[in-house]
Amino acid sequence: MTIGFRSRAVVPTCVLCVAGLLALAPAGTAAHPGTDPDAPGPRPATPQPALLYRLGTQVRPHPRTPGLPPVSALSWVVADARTGEVLAAHDAHRKLPPASTLKTLFALTVLPVLPGGVRHTVDAEELSDLGPGSSLVGVAEGRTYRVTDLWNGVFLNSGNDAVHVLARLSGGWRATAQRMQAKARALGARDTHVLSPDGYDTPGQVSSAYDLAVFGRAGLHHRDFARYCATAVAEFPGGGGWSYDIHNTNRLLTGADGVEPYPGLIGIKNGYTSNAGHTLVAAARRSGRTLVVTVMNPQEGGRHTVYEEARSLLDWGFDAAGRVDPVGSLDALRARPRPAPEAVPVVATATPDTRSAWAAKGGIAGAAVLGAGVVTLVLGLVGIRLRRR
CATH class of the missing domain: 3.40.710.10 (DD-peptidase/beta-lactamase superfamily)
Structure with a gap:
């Protein structure tokens, strides 16, 4: 009985593993504080x-x-x-x-x-x-x-x-x-x-x-x-x-x-x-x-x-x-344009607490994907050896 996958399926699977890790890596490494330069600042107080x-x-x-x-x-x-x-x-x-x-x-x-x-x-x-x-x-x-x-x-x-x-x-x-x-x-x-x-x-x-x-x-x-x-x-x-x-x-x-x-x-x-x-x-x-x-x-x-x-x-x-x-x-009743909502990446706006949570989740997910890739590689090699026998 032959167990495993064909050997040429191993490379694409590993490529997917690495891509997944790279995609998740920023979530785990973006722990430094950042400021949105376009975010509206506090309005100066004006008399009512x-x-x-x-x-x-x-x-x-x-x-x-x-x-x-x-x-x-x-x-x-x-x-x-x-x-x-x-x-x-x-x-x-x-x-x-x-x-x-x-x-x-x-x-x-x-x-x-x-x-x-x-x-x-x-x-x-x-x-x-x-x-x-x-x-x-x-x-x-x-x-x-x-x-x-x-x-x-x-x-x-x-x-x-x-x-x-x-x-x-x-x-x-x-x-x-x-x-x-x-x-x-x-x-x-x-x-x-x-x-x-x-x-x-x-x-x-x-x-x-x-x-x-x-x-x-x-x-x-x-x-x-x-x-x-x-x-x-x-x-x-x-x-x-x-x-x-x-x-x-x-x-x-x-x-x-x-x-x-x-x-x-x-x-x-x-x-x-x-x-x-x-x-x-x-x-x-x-x-x-x-x-x-x-x-x-x-x-x-x-x-x-x-x-x-x-x-x-x-x-x-x-x-x-x-x-x-x-x-x-004289400015108290002047119309002020509302700042348009901006699509900001989650990583750029994460607070310190959420960054650490994302880092933990990213590490777990990355380890899971890496483990799956290793298992896939081992099974592929085992399949090759069984066929050769």
Whole structure:
């Protein structure tokens, strides 16, 4: 009787034995600690937004911090542009009509998709839906403008006519409003509801001092936005090859109409409608520190009160630097992308305890496979010898 396997089956069986051992070897040898370089680290702690949702004035001063100035605006915010920390606020999330300060969100949305050197000849349809009493820079049908000319018209003269043309170039009025809404949500500006991209009074269109501060701060990080909002005077094309000067209507920047210009002012945007009253987003830099201030609808004084109240809040913010604890953050509501789950080998993520368990299991399995291979080899040799007999 012949017992065993044919001799040529021995080699493949042994090859399988060795392959099995090699496959199991890393499980037994990977005992050193490792770190996943792409694993998300701990998020930095940020102030919670709850305090800013409270009614009234919110501030957390240290001892001997200067007191807040009297401000009559319905809503206001003082924030650090670099860190996003809100130093003080009053009814920060109160929903109010923003007037032309909403053009900051329009610029954040449309500037990246329209190169400044593009030339466009305006047609009548682009100017047909301007609201009565709209602020205008003088865009005319049949006249050709560079996109950069139109942006000067938006930032300096608050021209609704320029906004209408730029909105048409970037996909249309309604599509632009929808994209502005999406941009606001992505920035964490949840109080803003966009219906008219130029900020024209429209029932249901609102923003807040908090949201406008978010837009102003984001604009400072955009090179073209920062350049336009800081421009005091620019030339705007007229007919027949001539041009005329347009002046920024932000008096805190230009010092026009008897308003003293604020030292270190960067911009950003002012606005007015009969429903919104006077609104302003302003930013200034002093001693390496940049502040953003929003003032919405002062209830006392005249048409220049919005600038004077912004001035007093900027002065307070610079004087209180390092002497107040933040009451919130302009980043608190910003959308954060969730890290995608990663397929990581079991060995790379094993803890020290599980590594030792895998090492033991790997050794047992390897010994079992090796023993099976030896038995197979012996049986094969025995079969050969029996056949030879």
